[in-house]
Amino acid sequence: MDCREIGERLMDWVAGRLDAPGWQQLQRHLAQxxxxxxxxxxxxxxxxxxxxxxxxxxxxxxxxxxxxxxxxERARRSFTGLAWLRPVAAIAATVLLAIWVGxxxxxxxxxxTGPSPAGAASEDFLVVKDLAVLxxxxxxxxxxPLSVLPVAPPAAPDRMHPND
Numbered sequence: 496m497d498c499r500e501i502g503e504r505l506m507d508w509v510a511g512r513l514d515a516p517g518w519q520q521l522q523r524h525l526a527q528x529x530x531x532x533x534x535x536x537x538x539x540x541x542x543x544x545x546x547x548x549x550x551x552x553x554x555x556x557x558x559x560x561x562x563x564x565x566x567x568e569r570a571r572r573s574f575t576g577l578a579w580l581r582p583v584a585a586i587a588a589t590v591l592l593a594i595w596v597g598x599x600x601x602x603x604x605x606x607x608t609g610p611s612p613a614g615a616a617s618e619d620f621l622v623v624k625d626l627a628v629l630x631x632x633x634x635x636x637x638x639x640p641l642s643v644l645p646v647a648p649p650a651a652p653d654r655m656h657p658n659d
Contacts, residue, residue: 501531
Protein backbone atom coordinates (compact mmCIF):
# COMPACT_ATOMS: atom_id res chain seq x y z
CA MET A 496 0.00 0.00 0.00
CA ASP A 497 1.19 3.50 -0.78
CA CYS A 498 0.59 6.70 1.22
CA ARG A 499 -2.32 7.80 -1.00
CA GLU A 500 -4.24 4.56 -0.36
CA ILE A 501 -3.49 4.83 3.37
CA GLY A 502 -4.94 8.35 3.39
CA GLU A 503 -8.11 7.02 1.78
CA ARG A 504 -8.44 4.14 4.30
CA LEU A 505 -7.37 6.03 7.41
CA MET A 506 -10.88 7.25 8.22
CA ASP A 507 -12.25 3.68 8.00
CA TRP A 508 -9.43 2.48 10.28
CA VAL A 509 -10.12 5.10 12.95
CA ALA A 510 -13.88 4.43 12.79
CA GLY A 511 -13.29 0.67 13.07
CA ARG A 512 -14.79 -0.17 9.68
CA LEU A 513 -11.67 -1.69 8.12
CA ASP A 514 -11.67 -5.43 7.38
CA ALA A 515 -8.92 -7.73 8.76
CA PRO A 516 -6.68 -7.88 5.64
CA GLY A 517 -6.93 -4.12 5.17
CA TRP A 518 -6.16 -3.53 8.85
CA GLN A 519 -3.03 -5.70 8.64
CA GLN A 520 -1.79 -3.89 5.50
CA LEU A 521 -2.41 -0.52 7.13
CA GLN A 522 -0.52 -1.57 10.30
CA ARG A 523 2.48 -2.73 8.24
CA HIS A 524 2.56 0.59 6.35
CA LEU A 525 2.21 2.67 9.52
CA ALA A 526 5.16 0.80 11.06
CA GLN A 527 7.34 1.74 8.08
CA UNK A 528 6.11 5.29 7.20
CA UNK A 529 6.57 8.03 9.83
CA UNK A 530 4.42 10.57 7.90
CA UNK A 531 1.40 8.26 7.70
CA UNK A 532 1.98 7.17 11.30
CA UNK A 533 1.88 10.81 12.43
CA UNK A 534 -1.31 11.43 10.39
CA UNK A 535 -2.93 8.34 11.91
CA UNK A 536 -2.06 9.48 15.46
CA UNK A 537 -3.52 12.95 14.78
CA UNK A 538 -6.67 11.42 13.29
CA UNK A 539 -7.10 9.08 16.28
CA UNK A 540 -6.63 11.99 18.74
CA UNK A 541 -9.22 14.06 16.88
CA UNK A 542 -11.74 11.22 16.98
CA UNK A 543 -11.16 10.73 20.71
CA UNK A 544 -11.86 14.43 21.30
CA UNK A 545 -15.03 14.23 19.24
CA UNK A 546 -16.15 11.15 21.19
CA UNK A 547 -15.78 13.08 24.47
CA UNK A 548 -18.17 15.83 23.35
CA UNK A 549 -21.76 15.42 24.51
CA UNK A 550 -24.14 14.42 21.74
CA UNK A 551 -26.49 17.21 20.69
CA UNK A 552 -30.13 16.28 20.96
CA UNK A 553 -32.60 17.58 18.42
CA UNK A 554 -35.63 19.34 19.86
CA UNK A 555 -39.10 17.90 19.37
CA UNK A 556 -40.04 20.89 17.18
CA UNK A 557 -37.04 20.28 14.95
CA UNK A 558 -37.96 16.62 14.55
CA UNK A 559 -41.57 17.54 13.74
CA UNK A 560 -40.48 20.12 11.14
CA UNK A 561 -38.05 17.64 9.63
CA UNK A 562 -40.72 14.95 9.31
CA UNK A 563 -43.19 17.44 7.85
CA UNK A 564 -40.65 18.59 5.27
CA UNK A 565 -39.82 14.96 4.47
CA UNK A 566 -43.50 14.21 3.79
CA UNK A 567 -43.89 17.35 1.65
CA GLU A 568 -40.92 16.42 -0.50
CA ARG A 569 -42.09 12.83 -0.83
CA ALA A 570 -45.58 13.96 -1.85
CA ARG A 571 -44.16 16.48 -4.32
CA ARG A 572 -41.94 13.91 -6.02
CA SER A 573 -44.49 11.11 -5.95
CA PHE A 574 -45.76 9.87 -9.29
CA THR A 575 -48.71 8.15 -7.64
CA GLY A 576 -50.48 11.49 -7.17
CA LEU A 577 -52.42 13.25 -9.89
CA ALA A 578 -50.13 16.29 -10.11
CA TRP A 579 -48.96 15.26 -13.58
CA LEU A 580 -52.54 15.04 -14.84
CA ARG A 581 -53.16 18.80 -15.06
CA PRO A 582 -50.47 19.63 -17.69
CA VAL A 583 -51.30 16.51 -19.70
CA ALA A 584 -55.01 17.40 -19.71
CA ALA A 585 -54.22 20.98 -20.79
CA ILE A 586 -52.12 19.76 -23.72
CA ALA A 587 -54.76 17.23 -24.76
CA ALA A 588 -57.50 19.90 -24.62
CA THR A 589 -55.38 22.26 -26.74
CA VAL A 590 -54.77 19.59 -29.38
CA LEU A 591 -58.46 18.65 -29.51
CA LEU A 592 -59.48 22.30 -29.80
CA ALA A 593 -57.03 22.84 -32.66
CA ILE A 594 -58.37 19.78 -34.48
CA TRP A 595 -61.98 20.89 -33.96
CA VAL A 596 -61.25 24.42 -35.23
CA GLY A 597 -59.40 22.97 -38.21
CA UNK A 598 -62.39 20.82 -39.11
CA UNK A 599 -64.81 23.74 -38.76
CA UNK A 600 -62.94 26.08 -41.08
CA UNK A 601 -64.49 26.45 -44.54
CA UNK A 602 -62.62 24.70 -47.27
CA UNK A 603 -62.09 26.34 -50.67
CA UNK A 604 -63.95 24.58 -53.40
CA UNK A 605 -61.99 23.33 -56.34
CA UNK A 606 -63.63 24.32 -59.61
CA UNK A 607 -62.36 22.83 -62.81
CA THR A 608 -61.79 25.48 -65.43
CA GLY A 609 -61.17 25.12 -69.05
CA PRO A 610 -58.03 26.18 -70.84
CA SER A 611 -57.10 29.78 -70.20
CA PRO A 612 -57.75 32.26 -72.96
CA ALA A 613 -54.87 33.55 -75.01
CA GLY A 614 -55.10 36.98 -73.35
CA ALA A 615 -54.48 35.54 -69.89
CA ALA A 616 -51.15 34.10 -70.98
CA SER A 617 -50.00 37.49 -72.25
CA GLU A 618 -51.09 39.14 -68.96
CA ASP A 619 -49.04 36.55 -67.05
CA PHE A 620 -46.08 37.42 -69.23
CA LEU A 621 -46.45 41.14 -68.38
CA VAL A 622 -46.45 40.35 -64.65
CA VAL A 623 -43.29 38.28 -65.05
CA LYS A 624 -41.73 41.04 -67.12
CA ASP A 625 -42.41 43.58 -64.32
CA LEU A 626 -41.07 41.22 -61.65
CA ALA A 627 -37.62 42.83 -61.71
CA VAL A 628 -39.17 46.20 -60.84
CA LEU A 629 -41.07 44.63 -57.95
CA UNK A 630 -37.93 42.94 -56.65
CA UNK A 631 -36.13 46.30 -56.53
CA UNK A 632 -39.05 47.99 -54.72
CA UNK A 633 -37.78 47.04 -51.24
CA UNK A 634 -34.32 48.36 -52.08
CA UNK A 635 -35.71 51.67 -53.29
CA UNK A 636 -38.11 52.13 -50.39
CA UNK A 637 -35.43 51.48 -47.80
CA UNK A 638 -32.63 53.29 -49.66
CA UNK A 639 -31.44 55.91 -47.17
CA PRO A 640 -29.87 58.43 -49.63
CA LEU A 641 -33.33 58.91 -51.14
CA SER A 642 -34.61 60.24 -47.82
CA VAL A 643 -32.36 63.33 -48.04
CA LEU A 644 -33.63 64.35 -51.48
CA PRO A 645 -36.05 67.28 -51.55
CA VAL A 646 -39.66 66.27 -51.91
CA ALA A 647 -41.40 67.73 -54.97
CA PRO A 648 -44.51 69.83 -54.23
CA PRO A 649 -47.75 68.07 -55.03
CA ALA A 650 -48.95 68.51 -58.57
CA ALA A 651 -51.78 70.93 -59.21
CA PRO A 652 -55.13 69.23 -59.66
CA ASP A 653 -56.29 68.70 -63.18
CA ARG A 654 -59.01 71.26 -64.00
CA MET A 655 -60.40 69.43 -66.98
CA HIS A 656 -63.62 68.43 -65.28
CA PRO A 657 -66.27 71.11 -65.00
CA ASN A 658 -67.51 69.80 -61.63
CA ASP A 659 -64.20 70.63 -59.90
